[in-house]
Amino acid sequence: MRKKIDLLEDDEGIRDVITMILSDENYEVRSFSNITEFMNRDTFHYPDLFLLDVMLPDGNGMEVCAMLKTNDNTRSTPIVMMSAKYDELQIKRSCEASAFVSKPFEIDFLLKKIGAIIQN
Template sequence: MGKKICLLEDDEGIREIIEMILTDEQYEVYGFSNVKDFMAFEDKASQDLYLLDVRLPDGDGFNVCQTLKDDDITKGIPVMMMSAHAGLHEMRRSCKAEDFIAKPFDIFDLLKKVDHQLTKGLNH
């Protein structure tokens, strides 16, 4: 497997599709449906990218993003936010994520943005 991507998405269908697409592209994907399980994940520091939904059943993806960016261990790892409700401007006000993708998203656009974040230099 290739680079590691941590996915936080509460919609099971969307999570499964993203996991399948990224796995087909040889990424190693760790999927979570809620903030509690994501935060309990022990291997956050070895990830190459975080892909976070904004609206979650037990929290807010912007807060998760900020927690990752405030932590010395994970602050250098790129974060991409996803939302059908929030927009790029709201993301820029709320957290320091590197990129944003609006839902519904085009699969090829998602892959392009993921690839860009993983290849734009040595992230950590």
């Protein structure tokens, strides 16, 4: 069965590229452009991993990360945070993400990071 990833990224170009590449790697991807869309997603099926941008038009991905970690249904789901503005230390102080990817990033690096986390 394909692993599922929920992607929260406001930049359409980045969102489309990540979705396409992850789909090519046989992941099932649901993408959202803002926190409102993400919060209104179908929660009947939970993903195997969340991939969240930090800077979003309607809030901060670190707050979404913290919220997911307090929810019984998503507490143990790995979260990968992405940011061009924040660094790994700042992310670790704000939420319990499994990993951090600095933007801009190499696609292979992102795939290896996700693969290492999601295959466990």
